[in-house]
């Protein structure tokens with residue numbers, strides 16, 4: 001579904017990604033681990049097509065189409081969606097309006113009110129988008145919009161950060177549903193999840209894991225194996241390996 005070849009990306013003229021190769025097959029979920037500042041968010045933003053992330057070399061292929069120079073809007077319509085680490089607050093736009101746009105943009109038929117109820121967001125629907133939302137409410141607001149968009153490739157940037165234990169369980173189970181992990185047949189959704197804590201692995205059976213350091217993927221393997229290795233030994237061994 002997603003193939004990234006020798007991707008180099010600069011932000012405001014500063015090179016951040018320095019030759020990323022990554023393939024995510026249909027229905028697979030990958031986790032990305034790495035020290036702060038390693039380039040994980042930059043990689044997700046580049047796949048999504050955020051304007052400040054300039055591809056200086058390499059290609060991004062999504063469902064056999066070269067999307068490297070497509071706009072964010074075009075990529076969203078093709079089915080790429082993201083839950084941001086730090087989503088913006090927007091005055092004058094209600095959460096309900098954005099959710100409704102997302103729910104209809106790709107010919108979806110998502111029952112927005114039912115999703116809002118499951119995420120305990122009914123009272124937030126008439127508030128300005130993310131304005132004054134708590135950390136956990138922001139994550140649930142992001143997840144609501146993502147579920148409404150019904151993407152084929154789901155990019156999740158630290159979905160569990162700032163979320164209390166009860167809500168981690170709620171969010172984790174709904175992300176698992178979003179990724180169709182329990183379905184053996186039918187539409188396959190792929191995902192890339194950035195995590196520091198690994199809590200999300202309690203809810204989502206991720207397939208592969210990668211360690212991203214200084215703009216390069218330095219190690220890949222089974223998601224659990226990679227996470228356990230980092231939990232036990234930190235990133236020190238990766239530096240030696242690198």
Ligand SMILES: Nc1ncnc2c1ncn2[C@@H]1O[C@H](COP(=O)(O)OP(=O)(O)OP(=O)(O)O)[C@@H](O)[C@H]1O
Nearest residue numbers: 011012014016034035036037038039040041042043
């Ligand atoms: N506009 C910019 N100008 C200069 N450097 C930038 C700019 N934007 C991002 N960076 C740098 O790019 C590097 C990678 O940032 P990124 O957010 O991708 O890291 P990350 O791996 O997601 O980190 P974290 O785990 O802390 O979320 C950081 O050193 C950051 O300061």
